[in-house]
Amino acid sequence: MSAPEHRDYTGAKLGMWLFLFTELILFGGLFILYAVYLHRYPGEFAAAAQELNLGLGAANTVILLTGSLLVALSVSAVRRGGRRATQLLLWGGVVTGLLFLLNKYIEWSAEIGHGIYPDSPILNQKPPGEIIFFGLYYVTLGLHGLHVLIGTVLLAVMALYTATGVVHRDDFVKLENSGLYWHLVDLVWIFIFPLYYLLL
Amino acid sequence: MTEQEHPIVPYRTFVVVWLLLLLLTAVTVAVSRVHLGPLNIWAALGIASVKSALVIFFFMHLKYEKLRAFGIFLLVALLILAIFIGFTFFDVLYR
Numbered sequence: 001m002s003a004p005e006h007r008d009y010t011g012a013k014l015g016m017w018l019f020l021f022t023e024l025i026l027f028g029g030l031f032i033l034y035a036v037y038l039h040r041y042p043g044e045f046a047a048a049a050q051e052l053n054l055g056l057g058a059a060n061t062v063i064l065l066t067g068s069l070l071v072a073l074s075v076s077a078v079r080r081g082g083r084r085a086t087q088l089l090l091w092g093g094v095v096t097g098l099l100f101l102l103n104k105y106i107e108w109s110a111e112i113g114h115g116i117y118p119d120s121p122i123l124n125q126k127p128p129g130e131i132i133f134f135g136l137y138y139v140t141l142g143l144h145g146l147h148v149l150i151g152t153v154l155l156a157v158m159a160l161y162t163a164t165g166v167v168h169r170d171d172f173v174k175l176e177n178s179g180l181y182w183h184l185v186d187l188v189w190i191f192i193f194p195l196y197y198l199l200l
Numbered sequence: 201m202t203e204q205e206h207p208i209v210p211y212r213t214f215v216v217v218w219l220l221l222l223l224l225t226a227v228t229v230a231v232s233r234v235h236l237g238p239l240n241i242w243a244a245l246g247i248a249s250v251k252s253a254l255v256i257f258f259f260m261h262l263k264y265e266k267l268r269a270f271g272i273f274l275l276v277a278l279l280i281l282a283i284f285i286g287f288t289f290f291d292v293l294y295r
Contacts, residue, residue, distance in 0.1 A: 009205060010267055017270060021277040028281045035285065036292050038241075054229075061225050069218040072209075072259040079208045176261075183259045190251045193225075194244035198232035 009173050016177040020184050023147075027188050030140045034195060037132045044129025049199035051116070052137075056107045057197035060100050061189065064148075067096030068186040071155065071179045081169045083162060090159035090175075093182065097152030104145050137196055144192060147185045154178040206264035217258045224251050 038045050074089035115122035118135055158175045161167040167175045228247040232240060257263040262270055 013265075014267075014269060014273070017273060021273070024277055024281060025284075028284060032285055032288050036288060039289075039292060058225070058229060062222065065218060065221045065225065068255065068259050069214055072214045072217075073211055075261075076209050076211060076214070180260055183255055186259075187252050187255055190255070191245075191248050194228050194232060194248055198229060198244060200232060200235060200240050 007171070007173070012173045012177060013180070016180050020180060023184055023188075027140070027143070030136065030143070031191065031195070034136050034140070037129070037136070038199075041127075041129025041132065044127050045133050046199050048126075048130040048133035048137075049196060051111075052197050053107050053110070054197050056103050057193055060103050061193045063096050063100050063103070064186045064189050067093050067100070068183050070096065071182045074158075075172065075176050075179050078162065078167060078172045078175055079169055083168070086162045086167075086175075087159050090155050090162065093155045094152055094159065097148055097155065100148050101145065101152070104141070104148075140192060141196070144185070144188055147188070151178075151182045151185045154181060206261055206266060209258070209261065209264060213258060217254050221251055221254055224254075 070089045070092040074086050074093070077085040077089055111117070116134060117123065118138055123131055123134055155178060158167060158178050161174060224247055228244060231243050231247070234240075236243065256274070262274065265271070
């Protein structure tokens with residue numbers, strides 16, 4: 001005798017959205033610091049932003065947007081019963097996450113190689129606005145990078161869940177919620193990119 | 201259970217949204233290379249807000265959710281963030 005399984009998709013999704021709002025406040029705090037210090041040191045922030053690698057920043061924007069597309073498609077695919085398509089799309093999402101992190105590794109290696117990292121002797125000789133800019137840069141983008149890593153792992157788990165049949169066309173809320181997390185990571189980057197890389 | 205679920209979003213919708221997002225990324229890079237003074241930061245934030253709306257309404261399915269609470273919760277969260285930023289600047293701008 002088995003009781004009918006109780007599912008509450010709306011509740012599960014609302015719970016995920018509530019969690020995402022806490023993430024919004026978390027990153028919001030860092031953006032407020034950015035806004036206040038940009039107001040105080042506009043010239044020094046612009047000078048520091050010139051030193052960032054615009055090409056890699058733009059490439060990572062395209063990579064994350066594409067990752068978001070693949071994951072959005074995977075939710076439609078799973079509901080159409082396309083099990084193989086869902087897995088392929090999710091592994092595609094994992095690849096975008098790994099590419100993003102690879103670019104970040106190249107970018108940060110170069111910057112740290114030039115002696116630009118928190119409390120480095122070279123950075124400490126720069127004006128205070130630039131020290132604050134790079135401090136916020138490493139904290140905000142580091143925290144965002146950690147989210148990319150977590151999101152990538154989540155997508156890989158969802159791909160495996162789809163393969164083993166845990167996630168399927170009638171039970172896909174785990175995939176949908178992982179997708180919401182992945183899109184939030186994209187949303188945060190949509191603001192990071194112009195504020196850090198495109199500042200004049 | 202089925203009445204809680206939104207309809208399946210067509211693949212084409214997502215691809216169109218993705219193309220718009222790429223276009224807006226190109227626009228934001230182009231605009232940022234022109235010196236407009238303080239307008240630069242507002243243009244960047246404006247374009248980022250439009251891109252966010254596209255991600256939230258389509259990729260995150262907000263447009264398709266039947267329950268109003270999703271939209272109301274989001275508005276409240278954004279309002280709190282706006283108050284947070286606004287009150288910080290009341291202090292910072294007039295001290």
